[in-house]
Amino acid sequence: xxxxxxxxxxxxxxxxxxxxxxxxxxxxxxxxxxxxxxxxxxxxxxxxxxxxxxxxxxxxxxxxxxxxxxxxxxxxxxxxxxxxxxxxxxxxxxxxxxxxxxxxxxxxxxxxxxxxxxxxxxxxxxxxxxxxxxxxxxxxxxxxxxxxxxxxxxxxxxxxxxxxxxxxxxxxxxxxxxxxxxxxxxxxxxxxxxxxxxxxxxxxxxxxxxxxxxxxxxxxxxxxxxxxxxxxxxxxxxxxxxxxxxxxxxxxxxxxxxxxxxxxxxxxxxxxxxxxxxxxxxxxxxxxxxx
Amino acid sequence: xxxxxxxxxxxxxxxxxxxxxxxxxxxxxxxxxxxxxxxxxxxxxxxxxxxxxxxxxxxxxxxxxxxxxxxxxxxxxxxxxxxxxxxxxxxxxxxxxxxxxxxxxxxxxxxxxxxxxxxxxxxxxxxxxxxxxxxxxxxxxxxxxxxxxxxxxxxxxxxxxxxxxxxxxxxxxxxxxxxxxxxxxxxxxxxxxxxxxxxxxxxxxxxxxxxxxxxxxxxxxxxxxxxxxxxxxxx
Numbered sequence: 433x434x435x436x437x438x439x440x441x442x443x444x445x446x447x448x449x450x451x452x453x454x455x456x457x458x459x460x461x462x463x464x465x466x467x468x469x470x471x472x473x474x475x476x477x478x479x480x481x482x483x484x485x486x487x488x489x490x491x492x493x494x495x496x497x498x499x500x501x502x503x504x505x506x507x508x509x510x511x512x513x514x515x516x517x518x519x520x521x522x523x524x525x526x527x528x529x530x531x532x533x534x535x536x537x538x539x540x541x542x543x544x545x546x547x548x549x550x551x552x553x554x555x556x557x558x559x560x561x562x563x564x565x566x567x568x569x570x571x572x573x574x575x576x577x578x579x580x581x582x583x584x585x586x587x588x589x590x591x592x593x594x595x596x597x598x599x600x601x602x603x604x605x606x607x608x609x610x611x612x613x614x615x616x617x618x619x620x621x622x623x624x625x626x627x628x629x630x631x632x633x634x635x636x637x638x639x640x641x642x643x644x645x646x647x648x649x650x651x652x653x654x655x656x657x658x659x660x661x662x663x664x665x666x667x668x669x670x671x672x673x674x675x676x677x678x679x680x681x682x683x684x685x686x687x688x689x690x691x692x693x694x695x696x697x698x699x700x701x702x703x704x705x706x707x708x709x710x711x712x713x714x715x716x717x718x719x720x721x722x723x
Numbered sequence: 724x725x726x727x728x729x730x731x732x733x734x735x736x737x738x739x740x741x742x743x744x745x746x747x748x749x750x751x752x753x754x755x756x757x758x759x760x761x762x763x764x765x766x767x768x769x770x771x772x773x774x775x776x777x778x779x780x781x782x783x784x785x786x787x788x789x790x791x792x793x794x795x796x797x798x799x800x801x802x803x804x805x806x807x808x809x810x811x812x813x814x815x816x817x818x819x820x821x822x823x824x825x826x827x828x829x830x831x832x833x834x835x836x837x838x839x840x841x842x843x844x845x846x847x848x849x850x851x852x853x854x855x856x857x858x859x860x861x862x863x864x865x866x867x868x869x870x871x872x873x874x875x876x877x878x879x880x881x882x883x884x885x886x887x888x889x890x891x892x893x894x895x896x897x898x899x900x901x902x903x904x905x906x907x908x909x910x911x912x913x914x915x916x917x918x919x920x921x922x923x924x925x926x927x928x929x930x931x932x933x934x935x936x937x938x939x940x941x942x943x944x945x946x947x948x949x950x951x952x953x954x955x956x957x958x
Binding site: 592595596598599601602603605606608609610611612613 | 793811822
């Protein structure tokens, strides 16, 4: 029983982790709390359903949904980040909130507000190890999510683009002096972080087989909590924070009830922040190489 | 190599640079002198395209680069070692050096890094440490090494002796002389006028954003105004 919940918690946590990584990339590199993240999550999950509904094969539907989310993320970059940079720091935040509402309601207008159930491409496949049942889609998502985080780490730590991103995170002006085109690096970051949360949306829809125009809100709130818990701007913090919140949520459901989940999760977040206001791993952002 | 005419720049309503012209010939060390706030750093920033709304023309290697972005200018070989070093403190020493090569299309090889480490043995020992833990002198060496990784045609150094001990200052100037002897053209901004004039062939004195004296460094060393105002000699 405990082993089963541990597994379920990790699988749910993997989705929070992806969303938290997305938030933390924006925050750590650009000092930008990007509120369009829940919408990108939703676009990934919801459009996968919509495209499958239109008769596309699964792979095409997923790739199509990711492509739309990527374009949406680039639109946010152009219209909230780039043209409003240098102004009051709250403007991009509020503007990205506007895009959240816009994207959600565009989907609402086209497909309505009902939650839709999405068939699983994996059928009911699951694996049994002793008493523990592993759903194949959830397991695949967990493995892919962890692989992607390690891939992201490698990219940030070892590649030229990763060094460019970290130099922009530390000081856009110094980066410019070194010949980094900030206006080329930042869209790549939006692409990367946007795809991370859109993919989390795809994983969510495949794992839990339910999509709606507002599916991003609840999950992103937990993702945000995961980022804060781990320490804002720290990728490993987002990983740990996401997994911890997934585990707590599953254990809270079984020990108390689904109604108490929020109290436990956010109560714990509050308790951690009282002891460690910068979160578990948060002393410095990506620029200070907390990687 | 570098020919700038009629440079003008301002911070809001305050003119920082007003009609300054400057030439650096191939293989030469040129120096810009002046007191704090004379516009020396602004001059370098304008040459690199970092001052929005700046006026004047900058020609570099026969090409008008006045309208190019800063990264485009860096890619063409106009490289700045900024005031206060500005190393990336969260990146390691080696990553800082690799960042110097960022605008290049090719990937720097190990031999190239080794050449830098050969020159700066302190950096070699600290190659995997964060640049933030280096001393001021080491950071200055790192900033110069980083600029070298860009394969500059003209290296601009902004106050390289700032905050350094006399011994480290002379090390930095020996390095500048060595780089120049290897064929690198250098534009040096320096408050220490005597050092700068001794290290350079040509110099320009700025006061409140305007050019007051220009000429060969040898002539400026004998110029009464320069001697009185900057070299501490009685006019």
